[in-house]
Amino acid sequence: MNDISVIEREFKELDAWRTAPEFWPALPAQAEGLIQRLRQAKRQLIGHSAGGREIFALEYGEKEPIDAGTDNLHSALSASLTPPDPTAIYPGSFYGMRRRRKPAVVFQGAIHGSELTGTVASLNLCWIIETGKDLRGKEWPRLRELARNSRIAIIPWLNMDGAMRSPWGQFSGMPSAAASCINLGVTREGAKLAYPAHKELFPIAPSGMAFMGTYFNDAGVNLQYDFCSLAREPETCAWMDYYLDERPDGVVVWHCNAGSLIGPPGYYLPQGYQLQEARIGGVVRARLQREGYVAGRMSWANLPGLGKPVIDQTTAVYHVCGAAPIMCELPAGCREYFFTLDDMLDIGLIVIEEILAYAHSDGLRPYELWEKVRKQTTKQEPSQK
Numbered sequence: 001m002n003d004i005s006v007i008e009r010e011f012k013e014l015d016a017w018r019t020a021p022e023f024w025p026a027l028p029a030q031a032e033g034l035i036q037r038l039r040q041a042k043r044q045l046i047g048h049s050a051g052g053r054e055i056f057a058l059e060y061g062e063k064e065p066i067d068a069g070t071d072n073l074h075s076a077l078s079a080s081l082t083p084p085d086p087t088a089i090y091p092g093s094f095y096g097m098r099r100r101r102k103p104a105v106v107f108q109g110a111i112h113g114s115e116l117t118g119t120v121a122s123l124n125l126c127w128i129i130e131t132g133k134d135l136r137g138k139e140w141p142r143l144r145e146l147a148r149n150s151r152i153a154i155i156p157w158l159n160m161d162g163a164m165r166s167p168w169g170q171f172s173g174m175p176s177a178a179a180s181c182i183n184l185g186v187t188r189e190g191a192k193l194a195y196p197a198h199k200e201l202f203p204i205a206p207s208g209m210a211f212m213g214t215y216f217n218d219a220g221v222n223l224q225y226d227f228c229s230l231a232r233e234p235e236t237c238a239w240m241d242y243y244l245d246e247r248p249d250g251v252v253v254w255h256c257n258a259g260s261l262i263g264p265p266g267y268y269l270p271q272g273y274q275l276q277e278a279r280i281g282g283v284v285r286a287r288l289q290r291e292g293y294v295a296g297r298m299s300w301a302n303l304p305g306l307g308k309p310v311i312d313q314t315t316a317v318y319h320v321c322g323a324a325p326i327m328c329e330l331p332a333g334c335r336e337y338f339f340t341l342d343d344m345l346d347i348g349l350i351v352i353e354e355i356l357a358y359a360h361s362d363g364l365r366p367y368e369l370w371e372k373v374r375k376q377t378t379k380q381e382p383s384q385k
């Protein structure tokens with residue numbers, strides 16, 4: 001299932017995409033040196049993949065404890081019957097009685113192993129937090145300030161099996177047909193799995209694949225839809241455990257396509273969370289347009305899931321840990337929807353900056369204004385800043 005020669009035979013000359021500049025630490029092997037150089041990050045093991053590989057998070061900022069009595073959001077939500085107020089959705093028994101003083105945000109990369117633009121942006125964010133500059137030497141003073149005043153946790157590769165399966169860590173200018181084979185794979189009979197029809201099979205049979213696409217973990221599971229499985233994969237248990245323990249305000253879920261960016265909001269999210277995600281999408285798109293980036297050009301209407309009663313991993317994040325899930329499809333940069341690596345890194349960092357700015361002003365919980373909350377928490381604890 002790891003035979004990359006079936007792809008190399010079909011698409012000649014893919015060698016150029018095996019390497020990337022130092023500012024593009026996309027694959028675990030390409031990022032190893034950078035991660036070792038980080039001085040302020042706490043590296044936290046959060047679980048193992050189906051293939052036995054370590055999954056880890058890089059954490060910045062103090063973790064503020066929560067005085068919650070239960071790990072079950074839906075039980076806590078059901079603990080009072082009246083009044084029926086759709087804005088009263090933060091039971092203290094789950095979210096804690098005392099508010100944190102800083103926004104807490106998780107950036108989750110590579111649930112699909114070759115969708116790596118968000119991983120690259122997140123690892124550049126580490127360098128910005130530590131040095132003020134991204135890996136190209138470009139300064140991001142506002143982003144640094146926002147990030148250093150937050151609790152940040154970065155999971156570079158949730159699907160470590162998928163990320164380790166392919167030697168190609170960047171797709172700028174690669175024909176989409178080749179990228180699709182790398183993502184989805186080729187069967188032993190030579191058939192290419194096609195998006196989105198491949199989702200009719202869950203899981204796919206690893207033994208039937210000459211090259212199993214990087215979408216899947218070693219058990220052939222697309223972790224995007226594992227939440228409702230009877231026996232969940234270890235990667236799913238890992239993020240569920242970690243997000244419950246972290247109980248962040250928001251989880252940014254990175255994917256890649258032509259660059260449709262934030263959303264669409266999940267069908268099974270509370271209305272406030274759907275509106276929140278749409279508002280953040282507007283903020284991000286407006287900023288990118290001001291900066292001259294043609295992104296967000298794909299219509300949401302063509303994306304599967306919009307209006308369909310689906311619970312994918314993004315929606316599941318809310319139901320497990322109560323955080324605002326923010327799904328972002330960053331560009332992969334393939335030939336038909338081309339972006340340079342430079343532009344894609346800028347786009348990724350701008351998205352992060354706008355989400356953090358939103359977390360520090362409006363706040364990631366719907367129906368609350370974080371600036372107001374912060375004034376109250378500052379009043380509660382005058383000795384602490």
Ligand SMILES: [Zn+2]
Pocket residue numbers: 112115255256
């Ligand atoms: Zn994806």
